[in-house]
Amino acid sequence: MSQDCIFCKIRDGEIPSAKVYEDEDVYAFLDISQVTKGHTLVIPKEHVKNVYETSSDVAEKLFSRVPKIANAIKATYEPVGLNVLNNNEEAAGQSVFHLHIHLIPRYGKNDGFG
Ligand code: 5GP
Ligand code: ZN
Numbered sequence: 001m002s003q004d005c006i007f008c009k010i011r012d013g014e015i016p017s018a019k020v021y022e023d024e025d026v027y028a029f030l031d032i033s034q035v036t037k038g039h040t041l042v043i044p045k046e047h048v049k050n051v052y053e054t055s056s057d058v059a060e061k062l063f064s065r066v067p068k069i070a071n072a073i074k075a076t077y078e079p080v081g082l083n084v085l086n087n088n089e090e091a092a093g094q095s096v097f098h099l100h101i102h103l104i105p106r107y108g109k110n111d112g113f114g
Contacts, residue, residue: 002047007098011045021069025061028069031102035113038077038105042069048099050088062101070103079105083114 002008009015010029017029020040031039044062048054054062070082083104087093104113 002098005047005096005098007041007043007096007100008047011043021065021072023065026065028065028103036079036105036107036111038073038079038103040069040073040103042066042101042103043098049097050094050099051086052088054099058099062099066101066103073103073105077105079107081106 006015010017011027019027019029021028021042024045026042026044028040028042031041042062042065044054044058046058048058051059066084070084073079073082083102083106085102085104086100087095087102106113
């Protein structure tokens, strides 16, 4: 399954991406179709489908990096807010089945998202 996973290919550099942050456990990159400027995806390097199949250890590693990445986005793009989102299963909007957190910078009521 993970052989056909586009986020595993992005993690491995087989598909190019605009890197925002990387360490031994997570990789963060700009969404290919940003809903606002700086829309970033954060993935665990370990392939897990979604929150239902994620150990506490992987979840802790993934979420523990969110404040640092959120502050990097804040410094770069100077948004006035940030949404932290995660979709699980198709019915909830998941289209790539490798766990990911969306960090969506917000620029005010008319920024085009939500
Ligand atoms: P989901 O709908 O599963 O919560 O979010 C998947 C996200 O992955 C979408 O926002 C989509 O734009 C993004 N995405 C899909 N394919 C690629 C890709 O090849 N590169 C990048 N950077 N983002 C992608
Ligand atoms: Zn994967």
